[in-house]
Amino acid sequence: MTDIIDTPDPLTRTYLPAQLIDREPEQETLSEAFAADTETRLQHVHLYGPRGTGKTHLVKQFLTTFPSTVTTCYVSGRPHDTQYKVLERLLQQLTGEHVGTGHHIADLQRRLRDAVNLETVVVIDEVEFLLLNDGDDLLYFLTRLENTAVITVSATHRSLEPEVDDRTYSSFQPRVLTLNPYTPSQVRQILADRARRALEPQSVERTALSRIAATTSNIAIGLCWLRTAAEAADDAVTRSLVDEVQSTGYAAYVTELLADFTPHHRRLYDTIELLDRDRNPVISGAVYEAYRDRCADTGVEPLSERRISDFLTHLELLGLIEATYHYGGRKGKTRELQLVDWDEDTPSSDSSSEER
DNA sequence: CGTCCACCGGAAAATAGGGAGG
DNA sequence: CCTCCCTATTTTCCGGTGGACG
Structure with missing residues (x-):
């Protein structure tokens, strides 16, 4: 048994290749948006692209191109799904100070305002989780900050206009960039x-x-x-x-995807996977019941139905399950859930492998 | 045309934690 | 230590939805 793996890093998602493949036009557009001659005001950007299209890599790579006169920050809205957590993280990156919990949001905002006397570029990756959990208050605050450009990244929202308040969008006004699969x-x-x-x-x-x-x-x-x-x-x-x-x-x-979430997310996913064996959609009530049984089997206290409803939305945002919403109708108000068939067109006996 | 399905999703409250000032 | 403020997570409560069935 020989090991063919020399250095495992390049096969992990955190590995940042020095050069991105086939994303030159997008890199170009980003650089354009931040070119020195585009007025004094920095431009905001919203980057959209389905999962696995290289959004995070593109944006992280882009952050390395700034001169040292510009401060850059990267935060993911998945673990940092509240305004408080993001502000805490930003303060830590900008000033190194570590604020604990228990402070006023306004207090953190004031401290951050003091910290951005240099030009600053803030990336909020997976912004959909932040928006879902805590609304757009943070985005409103950040986009109105002097010296600060915001880059939001989302795998689910092509535009943030329908997702945020009008007042937020009017101060955001991002240049929208789309990555194709x-x-x-x-x-x-x-x-x-x-x-x-x-x-x-x-x-x-x-x-x-x-x-x-x-x-x-x-x-x-x-x-x-x-x-x-x-x-x-x-x-x-x-x-x-x-x-x-x-x-x-x-x-x-x-x-890997679920690692950042709670064990209940994992349990919930496993539950759906089991129910989905026959590839028929299942409604949320049945999923909850099965989840509760599963908890009972393992001696774990189940979370409430309301809470699980939110967790289902998380799984949906992750692209792990598909949901069809019924807002009334004969079926009542519910969701029909199904695993995403990611390998739909898997050729069982395929002869048309592209070769060149 | 009224009723009913079945839980979505907003809001408030309960619970558990931390920070600062007295 | 007490008080009063904050955040975070979860539970409790419940109004509202709209197409099909009778």
Whole structure:
């Protein structure tokens, strides 16, 4: 049993490649928005792109291009889903001071206002979680700050206009940037690049990558899948090995996504996965009942139905489940839930692997 | 045309924690 | 230590929804 993994880093989602593949136009647009000659006022930007299109990488890469006269901050709205948490994080990044809990929001806002005497660029990644949980107060505050440009990033909202108050949007007025999903050949190229950096030379079959690329355009899924295959490989990642570990790879992706959430999120997801075996939509009430039973089996105190309703929305925002909302009608007011079929067009006996 | 499905989702309150000043 | 302020998480409460069925 030989290990074909030399350096695991490039196969993880936190790995930031020095060069992004096929995102030059977007990098261009970003630089334009912040070009020195566009008046004195910094421009706000909203970046939209489905999961696994390289939003976070693009924006992090972009932050490194600023001269030292500009301060940059990066915060993700997923763990930091309240105004308070984001402000706390920003203060820590800007001034190094660590504020605990228990202070007034207005107090943190005042301290932050004092801290941004230099030009500052603030990125709020996965902003949909912040908006869902705590509304747009923070966005209103930040976009009205002097010397500060805000870059919001979302995998779910193409525009934030319908999501925030009019007064917030009017001070935000972002330039909107959209990332399109990668094409299969781009996915293959990106995965090949990562594999070359992480694995032994010649250890990945070309058709193995094609198989992944033909199944998903989400790079994060692709990476998990490839990594899972590489970990299981004896001496090479073959196409059949990739087929073999397909569901394990996706499971690893789910686990990675849910790692930032509570064990109840995980339990809830597992519950739906079980109910979804027959691929029929299931309504939220039934999901809650099954969840409660599951808790009873494991001796865990279940959360309330209202709370779980919010957690279902989280899973939906993560792109793990699909929900059809019924606001009344014969079915009453409810949601029909289903796992996302991420590998819908998985070719069971495929002969049309793209080759070039 | 009235009724009913079934829980969405807003609001308030309960609970548990921390910080600052007396 | 007490008091009074804050945030965070979860529970409790409940009005409201609209198409199909009778």
